[in-house]
Amino acid sequence: MAQGEDAELRRLVGVLTGVAGLVAIYIQAQVYRIPGRPMWNHLSTELLFYSTAFLLGPLVVGVVFSLARGSAVPAEKGEPVYRRSHQRLGMTLLVVAALEAVAIAWRTHYLASALDGPQPVALLGKAMVGKETIRTALAIGAHVLQGEYEWLLPVQWTLSVAAPALFAVGLWAWHRRGGSLRTAGRAIIGITVLAIAGEFAGRSLFYLTGRPWF
Structure with missing residues (x-):
């Protein structure tokens, strides 16, 4: 096979x-988009799943590249390749940090809305349960x-937000x-270790806020 074809x-x-991969993440998120768990039945669930993948995925690749430095790329052209890859990693982290911030803020607002008077109709989604049931679940x-x-x-x-964003600027x-x-x-x-810890905290909070209330 010719080099171009390869x-x-x-x-x-x-x-x-x-x-x-994108389809798999979407399907996994849909497991949680069920009427019986109004706390999860919201678009912020998909955003959280995607932001986690987009944050940890590039970082893990960066770790592999760092550990394989000198063997994955020939030494004579290795430095420019790694510097370009680090620049791309930094830009990716800035975008993903913004996405993660939106997802966390949106989900926090969604849950807190149950404590601020009547539940907004726009936030009821497609849940096939009563409005007061939704309010109760979100309030919990x-x-x-x-x-x-x-x-x-x-x-x-x-x-998951501040550290990756600051790291991206520092890396640049x-x-x-x-x-x-x-x-x-x-x-x-x-930063990968810190991001994993942040995502673990976020995922723990995700499950804790979705505990059964009945």
């Missing part, structure tokens, strides 16, 4: 794999955010100065 095939496989979820587990929300904000500035690739690689590993 590149086209790899590109096609990459596109198909990406599309399959909102109280979880304000109760003994309230510390999980700032942890999620800090590690580091390469702008021609900083060490080894140091950048170690930093990528560190």
